[in-house]
Amino acid sequence: MKKNSSTRNTARREPVNPPEQLLADVAFVQIEEMIITRKLPPGSMISESQLAAEMEMGRTPVREALQRLRQIGFVEMLPRRGTLVAGVDIRQQLELLEVRRPLEELVVRVAALRATPEERANLQRLAQQMTAAGERGDMEAWIRTGGEIHDAEVRATHNSMLITSMLPIHAQSRRFWYHHIAQNRAYVEGAQLHSNVLTAIADGDGDRAAAAAHGLMQFIERFTRSALDTF
Incomplete structure (x- = not known):
């Protein structure tokens, strides 16, 4: 039985954009490296929108990455101020x-x-x-x-x-x-x-x-x- 060509094309189609979780992993690695190498120095404020533009992704994966970085002590979330790069103690x-x-x-x-x-x-x-x-x-x-x-x-x-x-x-x-x-x-x-x-x-x-x-x-x-x- 011959398969419908449109069905075959649909099955082969790849997703256009990577999933948000994958982007969050990429963002985590890149931002972590920026903090370690002091491209983002201690005491500096982080702009989600600027990072998202620099890494060519949306703000959602950047926000998730920053939450993970907060958990390991790399950044601090300040109410009404934003995200601060933590110091090295x-x-x-x-x-x-x-x-x-x-x-x-x-x-x-x-x-x-x-x-x-x-x-x-x-x-x-x-x-x-x-x-x-x-x-x-x-x-x-x-x-x-x-x-x-x-x-x-x-x-x-x-x-x-x-x-x-x-x-x-x-x-x-x-x-x-x-x-x-x-x-x-x-x-x-x-x-x-x-x-x-x-x-x-x-x-x-x-x-x-x-x-x-x-x-x-x-x-x-x-x-x-x-x-x-x-x-």
Whole structure:
């Protein structure tokens, strides 16, 4: 039986515009990056309409993205004033580290156990990439690779609750590092410590990965306290 041509054409037709949820995800990533890199500096007011025009989308996905950014502490909603980019609180970073330290060791243990061969190979690649960025003193590449490492590590756990818990913690950490790493320039040491963690995960050695993560967290706490002393 011959199918009606109009039915065939209708079945093949693709949606003209991406769904609002997809646009909100895109907006979240882009605005988060603007805040981390200080294109939207702390204390600045955010214009929904301006961002929507810049990203070529409607205000609804931008508004949803800002609500998600509020939940991780990147912005504040001020009644009758609008949306404000939150400041970077160094003392809050120390509080964050108290929460992050045990979770980080759990993440690397589980990732060492559950990572797929493809994920292990990717972690090794990222270790080399961060080491190269550290040796060049390339802050942008170092921070960007750090974000990729955190994402790859938590996704290698294949545990949705760990992924949900760690993503906002890592986002706040990236924002802090972007501002302070240029002053401290601890690229090489940080890259080596990350590499130790990634290599242990790739080797499937949970104990070694946890020990390496402990060393990394000590470095991060020392770095954070040094920033507090010079603040």
